[in-house]
Amino acid sequence: QVQLEESGGGLVQVGGSLRLSCATSESILRFNNMGWYRQAPGKEREAVALIDVENRTSYHDSVKGRFIITTGLNSVALQMVKLKPEDTAVYYCNTWPAMDDSWGPGTQVTVSS
Secondary structure (H helix, E strand, O other), X not given: OOOOEEEOOEEEEXXXXXXXXEXXXXXXXXXXXXXXXXXXXXXXXXXXXXXXXXOOEEEOHHHOOOEEEEEEOOEEEEEEOOOOHHHOEEEEXXXXXXXXXXXXXXXXXXXXX
């Protein structure tokens, strides 16, 4: 189990921006690939952005060009721009692959049209 705490969600209009942050520990970032995941109502959780220990990134096709994942001091961030209503979901961070016992409460992102 790892400690992860998401923050930064909120209500934003279509086309707006948000920056999510996930607080963790340096040791977690040093030895684990990390990811941002989201779960929309009635849908399964999906990975939207991944970053490995060498800072290589990959993105879900639906967010390419709009989301950027980065790591910082004891944190993982997700910069989101040009938000769409379909981005509405609870966003979580976790290792990649995800550790089942480490899901936090997530942070709600709501994009209004």
